Amino acid sequence: MDPEDLSLVSRYESHIEYLGDKKSEGSLRITDLRLSDSAGYRFRFITSGGKFAGSPVSLTVTDVVLEMDPTSVSERENVTLTCRTKCKLDPITAYSWYKNGQPIPNSNTSSPVYILFSVSSEDTGRYSCAVEGHEDLPSAEETLTVTCKYMWFKYILVY
Structure with a gap:
C-alpha cells in the first residue's frame, strides 16, 4: 500500500x-x-x-473513561468515581481527578476509584480523570447533580 x-x-x-x-x-x-x-x-x-x-x-489511541455511580444524589450520600482505560500503560501508578476542569486538591490516588463521601450541593459539577503521565488527555466529563434535602420542622409556640 x-x-x-x-x-x-x-x-x-x-x-x-x-x-x-x-x-x-x-x-x-x-x-x-x-x-x-x-x-x-x-x-x-x-x-x-x-x-x-x-x-x-x-x-494506539485509547479512551480514558470516567464512570460515576450514581450521577444524581441527595445530600449526605456517597458517589463513586471510577477511571477506566484500555491503555496498556504499565504500570499506572497514579490517577488524577478533576472538577469543572480544575484538579481536585489532594485527590491524586494510586487507585482507579475515588469516592466522594457525604456530598453536599457544593459537590455538584463536572468531573473527569486522567492517568499519570497523560494528564493532558483526561476523560470526558460526567456531571454530578446533588439535590438538597429539606428538613421540615414543626414549631409549637407556647405562651
Whole structure:
C-alpha cells in the first residue's frame, strides 16, 4: 500500500502539524487525538537521490473513561468515581481527578476509584480523570447533580 501524504487528507486538516525545517529534522504533531488516528506513521523523504522512508512508529489511541455511580444524589450520600482505560500503560501508578476542569486538591490516588463521601450541593459539577503521565488527555466529563434535602420542622409556640 502506498503511503498517504497526511497534509492532503481532509480528516487531518487542522489536526496535524509538521514541526521542523524540512531539510535535516522534523516531527509530526497530531492534536485532538481520535480513535481513528491509531495507525503506523513514518516520514518519507523525497530527495534528488530518491525516496527514503523512516521506520514506522505505531500509535494506539485509547479512551480514558470516567464512570460515576450514581450521577444524581441527595445530600449526605456517597458517589463513586471510577477511571477506566484500555491503555496498556504499565504500570499506572497514579490517577488524577478533576472538577469543572480544575484538579481536585489532594485527590491524586494510586487507585482507579475515588469516592466522594457525604456530598453536599457544593459537590455538584463536572468531573473527569486522567492517568499519570497523560494528564493532558483526561476523560470526558460526567456531571454530578446533588439535590438538597429539606428538613421540615414543626414549631409549637407556647405562651
